[in-house]
Structures are given as structure tokens and as C-alpha cells.
Amino acid sequence: MSDFYTGKISRRAFLRAGLTAAVGLSLGRFAGSAWAAPNLVGREAEADDRLRKFLLTAMEGEVELGAGETFRTWLYDGRLPGPEIRVREGERLRVELDNRLPEATTVHWHGIPLPNAQDGVPGLTQAPIAPGERFRYEFRAAPGGSYLYHSHMNLQLDRGLYGPLIIEERTPHVDYDREFSLLLDDHLPAAPRPLEELVGEADAQRGEMMGGMMGGRMGRMMGGFVVPPYAALLANGRLPSDPPVFEVRRRERVRLRLLNPSGATTYRIAVAGHRMTVVHADGQPVEPVQVDSLTISMGERYDVLIETDNPGVWPIDAAPVEGDTAPARAVLRYQGVRNRAAPQDALAEGLREGRQLQLADLRALDPLPAGEPDRTLDLTLSGRGETTWMIDGETWPEAAPLRVERGQRVRCRMLNRSMMIHPMHLHGHFFRVADAMKDTVLVPPHMGRVEFDFIADNPGRWLFHCHNIYHMEAGMAREFRYVQ
Ligand code: C2O
Ligand code: CU
Numbered sequence: 001m002s003d004f005y006t007g008k009i010s011r012r013a014f015l016r017a018g019l020t021a022a023v024g025l026s027l028g029r030f031a032g033s034a035w036a037a038p039n040l041v042g043r044e045a046e047a048d049d050r051l052r053k054f055l056l057t058a059m060e061g062e063v064e065l066g067a068g069e070t071f072r073t074w075l076y077d078g079r080l081p082g083p084e085i086r087v088r089e090g091e092r093l094r095v096e097l098d099n100r101l102p103e104a105t106t107v108h109w110h111g112i113p114l115p116n117a118q119d120g121v122p123g124l125t126q127a128p129i130a131p132g133e134r135f136r137y138e139f140r141a142a143p144g145g146s147y148l149y150h151s152h153m154n155l156q157l158d159r160g161l162y163g164p165l166i167i168e169e170r171t172p173h174v175d176y177d178r179e180f181s182l183l184l185d186d187h188l189p190a191a192p193r194p195l196e197e198l199v200g201e202a203d204a205q206r207g208e209m210m211g212g213m214m215g216g217r218m219g220r221m222m223g224g225f226v227v228p229p230y231a232a233l234l235a236n237g238r239l240p241s242d243p244p245v246f247e248v249r250r251r252e253r254v255r256l257r258l259l260n261p262s263g264a265t266t267y268r269i270a271v272a273g274h275r276m277t278v279v280h281a282d283g284q285p286v287e288p289v290q291v292d293s294l295t296i297s298m299g300e301r302y303d304v305l306i307e308t309d310n311p312g313v314w315p316i317d318a319a320p321v322e323g324d325t326a327p328a329r330a331v332l333r334y335q336g337v338r339n340r341a342a343p344q345d346a347l348a349e350g351l352r353e354g355r356q357l358q359l360a361d362l363r364a365l366d367p368l369p370a371g372e373p374d375r376t377l378d379l380t381l382s383g384r385g386e387t388t389w390m391i392d393g394e395t396w397p398e399a400a401p402l403r404v405e406r407g408q409r410v411r412c413r414m415l416n417r418s419m420m421i422h423p424m425h426l427h428g429h430f431f432r433v434a435d436a437m438k439d440t441v442l443v444p445p446h447m448g449r450v451e452f453d454f455i456a457d458n459p460g461r462w463l464f465h466c467h468n469i470y471h472m473e474a475g476m477a478r479e480f481r482y483v484q
Pocket of ligand 1: 108465467
């Protein structure tokens with residue numbers, strides 16, 4: 001893999017983290033497992049599989065981000081993240097989406113190889129759900145793993161329309177005493193707007209002789225590219241100055257489900273005082289591999305185990321790999337340890353040194369066997385100006401569908417001819433990349449190359465796109481299409 005994976009976190013990010021750490025730990029609250037059960041409306045027995053029903057309401061609302069800050073935005077069930085949906089592998093999941101937003105919406109069940117009509121892509125697999133309307137999604141929850149659900153309409157995801165979807169494995173390949181989910185989010189205080197508008201504003205700012213304020217509500221420049229004006233990075237919807245706390249006991253094995261539904265941020269994450277054993281990538285079991293940090297891009301998930309053998313109060317830090325926003329933070333707190341603040345500069349040391357997870361470290365327990373492809377596609381990832389992003393020279397939605405045949409083994413060879421990270425996500429299938437099975441993979445900038453194989457065994461119209469939603473919105477998507 002490219003040296004991107006061994007890149008360094010900026011010095012300023014460390015300094016800024018020190019500042020938040022000072023107030024952060026002493027104020028920590030038990031917010032880690034604060035998700036109440038979502039609106040469970042009933043259970044029914046079916047022939048074999050149980051049917052589990054949920055009602056999910058997309059609505060405007062206000063949430064607390066901690067440290068006295070509130071935020072009015074669009075949410076599922078009025079919460080940020082949205083409520084945890086948790087089912088057992090093999091159960092049928094039915095979610096009724098009640099759209100009380102002022103705009104049409106859809107929900108996508110990120111990573112699950114479900115029937116195409118349930119995939120939630122507006123204009124491709126369903127009509128948008130109009131304001132005031134309901135739509136029923138139903139599919140078999142399999143395979144087990146950590147997944148996300150989120151709006152797939154325009155840039156709605158970046159308002160806060162996302163949540164965790166956990167499918168408990170029938171037979172986990174590792175055991176553990178307790179678990180927590182940690183969702184990372186880049187917090188945009190204003191309504192998200194497409195790159196085109198952000199660039200227009202950045203140009204206007206430059207015209208004002210650098211006198212204007214950078215940041216604020218306008219687009220910001222980062223490495224020569226305009227990025228949305230994020231105000232902070234959140235862990236489970238909370239600011240780093242008032243982080244969620246995961247309470248543990250000594251001598252436990254704790255499973256942390258790390259999920260990244262951010263609009264445009266890739267993180268490197270580490271737990272102070274502890275190593276992490278990676279046990280799942282995008283929900284799929286891998287041979288356990290011990291690391292000090294890992295990189296998680298938009299749409300990716302990693303499950304890690306932590307052995308609690310080092311009593312104290314420890315930060316879990318997720319620093320952006322681009323830009324210098326202060327890291328998102330959660331806290332691992334041992335019961336019985338007196339609440340104490342961490343030292344000022346106590347950003348988890350694993351971010352600076354130690355072993356970083358590499359893609360090549362991941363070995364799926366049950367991989368698609370190695371083999372020759374029936375079809376090979378070369379898919380260049382590139383940009384034009386700052387506001388157009390392409391796959392193989394074409395922009396969505398004008399791009400022609402990529403037609404494959406049912407049963408084919410399809411190889412996609414991606415080459416990133418741009419200076420930005422692109423986490424590429426395929427709907428409806430897992431793919432083999434290196435020795436891992438994933439549904440989203442980071443393609444490093446500056447001529448980074450990644451290739452994956454998938455089996456065309458789930459007919460329909462499937463979106464393949466960059467999970468930086470601004471890139472997706474600016475054209476970086478294609479459709480794979482095949483019929484029965
Ligand atoms: Cu999580 Cu097409 O997306
Ligand atoms: Cu991208």
C-alpha cells in the first residue's frame with residue numbers, strides 16, 4: 001500500500017487536542033451506551049426467521065453536543081447518532097421510515113447485501129420518499145457485522161441523518177465481555193452545500209484580499225481544495241470537550257465497534273494505554289491482528305478488542321488525516337478509578353508511534369477464493385477543477401452504467417489520479433481486496449492503486465461511489481447493472 005497509511009498527523013492537531021484534553025476528561029459523562037432502544041414496535045414469529053419491526057422518523061430536531069452546545073438539524077428519531085438498530089443474524093428486519101423532513105429522503109443500509117429494491121438509492125432503486133410519506137424497507141439481516149444506515153439523498157447525511165445497524169453474529173469468532181459502538185462525525189454547523197457553492201464562496205473570499213474570515217459558514221481551503229466548513233469532530237455526537245465515556249472493568253475484553261459515517265473526514269484512531277486487536281473489517285471477521293492505530297475512512301467500519309489491563313482514564317482519539325481540526329474523542333474509564341484529568345498533551349500515543357494497521361494485514365476468515373476475473377474494469381478516479389469528480393472520465397448521473405453479467409467475477413482496478421483520498425464503496429456486495437472482504441476501501445491519493453474482485457451474484461442496479469459525499473454529489477459515482 002502507499003505511504004498514505006503511514007502519514008503523520010499534523011502538529012497543530014496535537015496542540016489543539018491538548019487544549020481540549022485539559023477540560024475534557026474531568027467533565028466526562030457516561031454517554032457511551034446512552035442509546036435507548038429505538039422505537040421497537042413489535043416482534044413476530046415467521047416460519048423460520050423472526051421479523052423485527054422498527055419505526056424510524058426522519059425529522060428536524062435539536063440535540064446537545066455537550067459542553068453546553070446545542071445544534072438544530074435533521075435527525076433520526078431526534079437523536080445524533082440515530083438510534084441503534086440491533087438484530088440477530090438471519091432475522092428479518094422491517095423498518096418503516098416516516099419522513100417528517102421538509103425534503104424528500106431515502107435510507108440506505110450501508111454494507112448489507114440485500115435485494116436491490118431495498119437499497120435506498122433515489123432514482124436508482126426507488127423513488128424518493130416525499131415529505132409526509134412513509135416507506136417500508138424489509139430484508140434479511142445477514143451476514144452478522146457492524147453496519148451503518150444513512151440518508152442517501154443529496155448531502156443529507158452531513159446534517160446528521162445516520163445511525164448504527166448492528167447484526168449480531170450467531171457464532172462470533174472471538175469472545176468478549178462487553179461492547180461499545182463509536183461513531184465518528186464531522187460536525188457542520190450550517191446546512192451542507194455542494195462543492196460548487198463552496199468554491200464560489202472561497203473565490204469571493206480570495207477576492208476580498210484575504211480580509212474575510214476563513215471558516216465560519218463558508219467553505220475552507222485545505223491543501224488547495226475547498227472543504228466544507230466543519231466546526232468540530234464528534235464521537236457519538238459529542239464534542240471532544242465533553243466526550244462519551246465507556247465504563248469498563250479490569251481484566252475484560254471489550255469490543256469496540258468503530259464506524260465512520262462522516263461526510264468528508266478520514267481519521268486515524270488510537271486508544272491511549274492500550275493496543276487494539278482488529279477482529280472485523282467492514283463487519284466481516286478477520287484473523288485477529290494487534291495494532292496501535294488504524295485509519296478509518298468514510299463508510300468503513302472496524303471492530304477491535306481491547307484487553308483492560310491498565311487501570312485509569314484513557315482517551316480514545318480519532319485525528320483527521322487531512323486538516324487540523326481537533327480530534328474526536330471518547331474516554332475509556334475503569335470502574336473504581338478516581339476521576340482524574342489526563343495530562344495536557346495526552347493525545348493517545350498510538351497516533352504518533354507504534355504499529356499502524358495496513359490493508360495487507362487483514363486476512364478474512366472466509367474470503368472469496370483467489371481466482372482469475374471474467375471481466376476487468378480499469379476505473380480511474382480523477383477530478384476536474386474543484387467541483388467535478390469522475391470515475392473513468394464520467395460523472396454521475398450522466399455516466400453510462402457499467403454492465404456486467406450475472407455470475408461473473410468482476411475485477412475493478414482503481415487508480416487515483418488526484419490529490420485527495422477516495423473511500424470507494426460498492427453497494428450490495430462484499431469484495432475481496434488484498435486478503436480482506438470489505439465493501440468500502442480507501443484509495444490513497446497521488447496515484448494510489450487498489451484493486452478488488454466481486455462476484456455478480458445479486459442482480460440489480462448497484463451504486464459504486466466515493467463515500468466522501470461531496471465527491472459523490474459532484475459526480476464520483478457509477479452504476480453496476482446486471483439482470484437475472
Ligand atoms: Cu453509505 Cu452509497 O453509501
Ligand atoms: Cu472522493
